[in-house]
Amino acid sequence: MLAAIREGATTxxxxxxxxxxxxxxxxxxxxxxxxxxxxxxxxxxxVLHSATSLGIALLRANRRT
Structure with a gap:
C-alpha cells in the first residue's frame, strides 16, 4: 500500500x-x-494520503534489498 501512496492518492x-x-x-x-x-x-x-519522509526512506531501503 505504501508504494501506491508514494505520489499521493485518495482513499x-x-x-x-x-x-x-x-x-x-x-x-x-x-x-x-x-x-x-x-x-x-x-x-x-x-481524503488525500501521501508518504512522509520516513515513508519514502522505507520505500528506498526496500528497493536496495
Whole structure:
C-alpha cells in the first residue's frame, strides 16, 4: 500500500488501485498514519494520503534489498 501512496492518492483511488474496499484502505492508512509513515489531508470531500519522509526512506531501503 505504501508504494501506491508514494505520489499521493485518495482513499477511493487507493481502493481501486489495490482492488480492495475503501473501508480496508481506511483501516490500513490509519495504521500507517499513526506510525508516521504517511500524512493525510482533507481535499474537499476527499481524503488525500501521501508518504512522509520516513515513508519514502522505507520505500528506498526496500528497493536496495
Amino acid at each position: 477511493t483511488e487507493l481502493a481501486k488501485r489495490l482492488g480492495v474496499a475503501p473501508s480496508s484502505v481506511s483501516r490500513h492508512t490509519n495504521v500507517l498514519r499513526e506510525a508516521g509513515i504517511i500524512a493525510t489531508y482533507r481535499q474537499g470531500s476527499s
